[in-house]
Amino acid sequence: MKRYVLVLLIALLALSTTAVWAGAAAEKAPEGPVKIVYWRSLTGVAGEVQEELVARFNASQDKVIVESQFQGAYAEILQKLLAALAAGNLPDVVLLDSPFVALFAKDGALVSLDQFVKKDKTGFDLDDYIPGLIQDGYYDGSLYAMPVMRSTPLLYVNGDMLVEAGLPRRAPKTWDEFREFSKKVSKYNAAGEPIQLGAGFTMGQTSAHWYFQGAVYSFGGQVSDEQFNIHLTEEPAIKLATLWQDMVFKDKTAMPSNSHDDLLNRKVAMVFGSTGSMGNLLSRADFDVIPAFMPGQVQNLVPVGGSVLAMTSTDKFRQDAAWEFMKYMTSAEANSAIVIKTGYMPVSKSSMAYPETVAYFQANPVRKVAVDQLQFTRPQASVISLGKGTEILRQMIEKLLIANRDPKRVMEETSADLLKEYNDSFK
Amino acid sequence: MDFTCRQQPKGVCAVRGDSQKVFREGKFRRQTMSRRARKDALAFIGFTAPNFILLGVFVFWPIVYSLFLSFFKWNMIAPKKTFIGMDNYVSLFNDPVFWQITRNTLALAVFTVLFKLGIALSLSIQLNRNPRGGSLYRAIIFSPTFTTSVAVAMVWTWIFEPTYGLFRFLFRAVGMTSPDWIHNIHWALPAVIIVLVWSGIGYDMVLFLAGLKNIPQDIYDAALVDGVTPWQNFIHITFPLLSPTTFFLTVTSFIGALKAFDIISIMTDGGPLNSSNVYVLYLYQNAFQWFKTGYASALALILFLLIMVVTLVQNRLSRRWVHY
Numbered sequence: 001m002k003r004y005v006l007v008l009l010i011a012l013l014a015l016s017t018t019a020v021w022a023g024a025a026a027e028k029a030p031e032g033p034v035k036i037v038y039w040r041s042l043t044g045v046a047g048e049v050q051e052e053l054v055a056r057f058n059a060s061q062d063k064v065i066v067e068s069q070f071q072g073a074y075a076e077i078l079q080k081l082l083a084a085l086a087a088g089n090l091p092d093v094v095l096l097d098s099p100f101v102a103l104f105a106k107d108g109a110l111v112s113l114d115q116f117v118k119k120d121k122t123g124f125d126l127d128d129y130i131p132g133l134i135q136d137g138y139y140d141g142s143l144y145a146m147p148v149m150r151s152t153p154l155l156y157v158n159g160d161m162l163v164e165a166g167l168p169r170r171a172p173k174t175w176d177e178f179r180e181f182s183k184k185v186s187k188y189n190a191a192g193e194p195i196q197l198g199a200g201f202t203m204g205q206t207s208a209h210w211y212f213q214g215a216v217y218s219f220g221g222q223v224s225d226e227q228f229n230i231h232l233t234e235e236p237a238i239k240l241a242t243l244w245q246d247m248v249f250k251d252k253t254a255m256p257s258n259s260h261d262d263l264l265n266r267k268v269a270m271v272f273g274s275t276g277s278m279g280n281l282l283s284r285a286d287f288d289v290i291p292a293f294m295p296g297q298v299q300n301l302v303p304v305g306g307s308v309l310a311m312t313s314t315d316k317f318r319q320d321a322a323w324e325f326m327k328y329m330t331s332a333e334a335n336s337a338i339v340i341k342t343g344y345m346p347v348s349k350s351s352m353a354y355p356e357t358v359a360y361f362q363a364n365p366v367r368k369v370a371v372d373q374l375q376f377t378r379p380q381a382s383v384i385s386l387g388k389g390t391e392i393l394r395q396m397i398e399k400l401l402i403a404n405r406d407p408k409r410v411m412e413e414t415s416a417d418l419l420k421e422y423n424d425s426f427k
Numbered sequence: 428m429d430f431t432c433r434q435q436p437k438g439v440c441a442v443r444g445d446s447q448k449v450f451r452e453g454k455f456r457r458q459t460m461s462r463r464a465r466k467d468a469l470a471f472i473g474f475t476a477p478n479f480i481l482l483g484v485f486v487f488w489p490i491v492y493s494l495f496l497s498f499f500k501w502n503m504i505a506p507k508k509t510f511i512g513m514d515n516y517v518s519l520f521n522d523p524v525f526w527q528i529t530r531n532t533l534a535l536a537v538f539t540v541l542f543k544l545g546i547a548l549s550l551s552i553q554l555n556r557n558p559r560g561g562s563l564y565r566a567i568i569f570s571p572t573f574t575t576s577v578a579v580a581m582v583w584t585w586i587f588e589p590t591y592g593l594f595r596f597l598f599r600a601v602g603m604t605s606p607d608w609i610h611n612i613h614w615a616l617p618a619v620i621i622v623l624v625w626s627g628i629g630y631d632m633v634l635f636l637a638g639l640k641n642i643p644q645d646i647y648d649a650a651l652v653d654g655v656t657p658w659q660n661f662i663h664i665t666f667p668l669l670s671p672t673t674f675f676l677t678v679t680s681f682i683g684a685l686k687a688f689d690i691i692s693i694m695t696d697g698g699p700l701n702s703s704n705v706y707v708l709y710l711y712q713n714a715f716q717w718f719k720t721g722y723a724s725a726l727a728l729i730l731f732l733l734i735m736v737v738t739l740v741q742n743r744l745s746r747r748w749v750h751y
Contacts, residue, residue: 082503425718
């Protein structure tokens with residue numbers, strides 16, 4: 001009898017003490033280096049470069065030791081962050097998909113960076129960051145996130161296919177030209193089935209909305225503004241929606257697509273893609289891939305995507321350590337390494353002027369499109385940060401390009417859904 | 428008992444055989460447990476406790492907690508949960524997508540179970556005749572069971588591809604063009620059903636084979652003497668004697684189909700326009716992609732009730748056709 005009780009007690013003690021130790025460790029002032037945890041995302045070169053930078057940071061000083069933990073794709077990081085919040089056991093620095101800064105900052109899950117910027121005496125300068133890239137790190141006037149692996153939507157074009165169709169070896173400059181090129185490139189067999197088409201429109205919840213936003217910008221409109229007014233029923237958005245729909249159902253020169261695979265398999269001549277995919281696409285294609293701006297119509301303007309670094313640390317000493325790490329990850333040296341390895345955009349003026357970055361773009365002029373597009377960036381539509389925002393836009397694109405429903409009606413429904421979601425979940 | 432005992436003369440009550448309580452000197456005394464019995468009881472607790480704690484922490488507590496959450500509005504980030512009573516349930520029943528995915532889920536479950544069990548049964552009957560190379564066929568048909576669902580979903584996505592996928596050859600052979608399965612409102616759900624059927628046949632077939640091997644040969648021999656046709660053989664002997672297996676597979680497959688998630692999430696992510704969205708995927712999207720924890724909890728509770736009702740109905744119906 002006693003033995004059982006003893007065993008149970010020991011088991012209980014063992015359980016509770018681990019929690020106590022973990023708690024105690026967080027409270028007391030550190031002796032020696034502060035250990036912090038960094039949650040990273042992304043695989044392939046984009047993942048390797050983060051590991052490399054963490055190792056470099058650890059080797060460069062002896063005050064902070066960063067442990068980098070891979071937590072899966074952007075969406076998985078979000079889920080794990082929710083679980084960590086519930087458990088009260090948070091990482092110190094986390095890589096976030098940029099639209100989610102507002103969502104987490106709103107409910108106090110992120111640490112404001114203002115105090116660290118103010119007390120930093122190392123010559124740190126916020127103005128060094130590209131304005132379009134630091135802008136979405138703010139929520140309600142406070143800085144919550146720093147730009148790290150930023151991307152813009154691009155148009156990737158199969159140059160060989162254009163030339164075969166008697167077109168010049170360059171990307172279309174406007175959406176009208178985009179439609180024209182698509183007509184010339186499309187081919188069908190005797191049964192009328194398409195052999196190759198002009199364009200593939202990206203579907204799905206992850207990024208379909210991003211390319212749509214960019215296209216609406218280029219028509220001079222926007223999906224929603226900072227006050228959550230929704231502008232989908234205005235002329236630019238309707239015009240664009242009608243154009244895409246007509247290309248799929250009237251011209252039959254475009255299709256809903258898995259985008260990258262369809263480009264690589266020569267099913268379509270043009271797809272949208274992130275600057276972050278440039279390295280991947282250029283190396284995998286066995287034809288001439290031209291990375292280009294998204295077509296403009298009345299202007300060149302794209303919503304910036306990709307990831308930012310945010311602080312979730314709950315302990316004062318670890319917060320200081322986290323700040324040092326965040327500064328390093330977004331520094332010219334680190335950012336230059338990211339740019340060269342992955343094709344993501346430089347996030348600061350000093351990174352752009354960094355000797356290695358300059359040399360790299362001289363040697364690889366085709367990749368320079370990422371830098372050229374920097375001046376045409378602005379944050380994504382505010383509705384993207386609503387929990388269901390991307391899903392509602394996904395439904396909108398499916399209604400347009402799969403169900404072939406009237407664009408005006410679709411836009412009205414989508415606006416109503418977005419407004420309802422805003423009132424439900426954000427206000 | 429107590430009352431009646433007091434009316435009885437001393438000793439009579441004890442004779443009536445209450446093993447725990449003995450009537451002594453005009454009153455009851457609880458007999459203390461013997462050392463051995465106590466030891467046994469403690470051993471029982473000791474052995475079951477780990478399991479019970481695990482189940483409690485990871486099964487029972489979450490069920491209770493999600494019932495609790497279903498009355499709140501909470502995004503899992505905010506420190507505060509807002510009590511909204513039955514609102515989640517009200518908006519759930521007013522949500523057209525909820526009814527759409529419920530229909531999808533039931534259609535998916537019914538068709539998956541019918542086709543999967545039908546095909547598995549006919550395959551196992553063929554294989555039970557020990558054809559040449561039977562074990563090879565068995566291994567091949569069983570192989571999807573231990574293939575990762577992610578790989579299954581990726582390969583089938585390619586097979587359904589209308590311009591370079593494998594399936595278009597079937598359509599071409601009959602002079603038709605293949606639909607764009609994954610991007611078509613009418614074909615996305617059938618595509619998912621085909622994959623679920625394909626990946627589930629192997630397991631069912633093996634269980635059916637085991638069931639078939641358990642049917643005594645002398646029944647068939649007797650039937651042979653009576654001169655029955657193969658069809659009568661199946662209807663009057665094989666099917667009834669196989670019914671426990673069929674019942675087990677129907678129940679587990681149906682519940683499994685109600686909980687279908689991984690393959691759908693990868694192949695279509697519920698799209699287009701929720702035409703292939705199903706219950707658990709919608710629940711997951713609500714909870715972890717759209718941060719609607721309360722709403723998702725309400726969905727979970729409804730699914731719990733749905734599965735319970737379906738299982739009860741199947742159990743009740745089974746009395747009519749299952750012969751143990």
